Amino acid sequence: MEKNWMKPITPTVLNKDKLSVFKEQDVVPFRNRVKEYATRIGMGLVNQTKLITAASELVRNMLRYADGGETLIEVISKGRENGIRLTFTDKGPGIANIEQAMKDGFTTGKSLGLGLPGTKRLVSEFDIKSVVGKGTTVTVVKWKNG
Amino acid sequence: MGQFLLVTIQIDLYDRLALNLEADLVQMVSKTGARGVLIDISVVSIVDSFMGRIIGNIANMSKIMDAETVVVGMQPAVAITLIELGLPLTGVHTALDVEKGMELLRKKILVDGEELDETYNTDSTE
Ligand SMILES: Nc1ncnc2c1ncn2[C@@H]1O[C@H](COP(=O)(O)OP(=O)(O)OP(=O)(O)O)[C@@H](O)[C@H]1O
Numbered sequence: 001m002e003k004n005w006m007k008p009i010t011p012t013v014l015n016k017d018k019l020s021v022f023k024e025q026d027v028v029p030f031r032n033r034v035k036e037y038a039t040r041i042g043m044g045l046v047n048q049t050k051l052i053t054a055a056s057e058l059v060r061n062m063l064r065y066a067d068g069g070e071t072l073i074e075v076i077s078k079g080r081e082n083g084i085r086l087t088f089t090d091k092g093p094g095i096a097n098i099e100q101a102m103k104d105g106f107t108t109g110k111s112l113g114l115g116l117p118g119t120k121r122l123v124s125e126f127d128i129k130s131v132v133g134k135g136t137t138v139t140v141v142k143w144k145n146g
Numbered sequence: 147m148g149q150f151l152l153v154t155i156q157i158d159l160y161d162r163l164a165l166n167l168e169a170d171l172v173q174m175v176s177k178t179g180a181r182g183v184l185i186d187i188s189v190v191s192i193v194d195s196f197m198g199r200i201i202g203n204i205a206n207m208s209k210i211m212d213a214e215t216v217v218v219g220m221q222p223a224v225a226i227t228l229i230e231l232g233l234p235l236t237g238v239h240t241a242l243d244v245e246k247g248m249e250l251l252r253k254k255i256l257v258d259g260e261e262l263d264e265t266y267n268t269d270s271t272e
């Protein structure tokens with residue numbers, strides 16, 4: 001009982017939606033769907049913009065490096081806080097060195113290498129798991145007031 | 147003073163549309179000899195690294211053709227997000243609206259001209 005406060009609180013999922021993204025034309029509709037959910041929970045414009053920009057970066061990575069994948073949009077609640085959780089799952093080549101991939105400026109795509117580190121800065125919680133040859137899963141959470 | 151090109155981006159662009167815009171604009175600058183490009187993004191709600199790169203490319207290529215690029219009307223939320231994302235919009239000037247953007251372009255081009263004149267003057271008095 002006295003150790004209860006140490007237990008991580010798992011957020012409750014209030015609502016969810018799945019969307020496949022396999023071509024560049026899927027990006028804008030996906031972003032619009034994220035916006036719909038963010039608006040529905042009353043997320044402010046700045047946080048919405050940060051979340052959707054992060055979502056856009058992650059979905060682009062999925063298209064570019066893994067030929068697409070699945071997205072999950074969830075409305076979650078933890079205590080009094082509501083938020084949006086986005087999960088991006090692909091069956092691409094995976095990332096061998098995640099630490100390196102998370103560095104500003106690291107790219108194998110002749111780009112700016114901003115997507116992953118920039119996304120992490122834009123959201124409240126960021127998690128990436130990858131297995132070489134199997135695929136990559138990125139999960140981000142943006143709290144309504146976070 | 148050369149003419150300016152004004153481009154208003156009215157929708158969230160698909161990638162191919164954005165790439166087309168980049169190509170078309172660069173061609174227009176070269177065809178018209180415009181000295182300035184105004185890109186109005188006041189209704190654009192999301193600028194990610196891809197879109198940012200397109201804008202940067204337009205600015206860089208215009209610069210090579212002696213034209214300045216001004217992005218006008220960037221929404222505050224977009225500006226805040228771009229900074230946190232870490233996207234450097236190098237070579238791109240920004241202004242609050244089209245009018246201020248035009249003013250900025252006129253000043254830029256004028257200043258360039260004056261600098262040139264001054265150089266000539268100094269040379270001729272020596
Ligand atoms: N879903 C993925 N599957 C496989 N590799 C990935 C994936 N996402 C990212 N990577 C790898 O991580 C690197 C860094 O990604 P990040 O998004 O930070 O930069 P980038 O995509 O190279 O450039 P930018 O996002 O600035 O256009 C990529 O170059 C790529 O090697």
Ligand SMILES: [Mg+2]
Pocket residue numbers: 057060061114115116
């Ligand atoms: Mg990327």
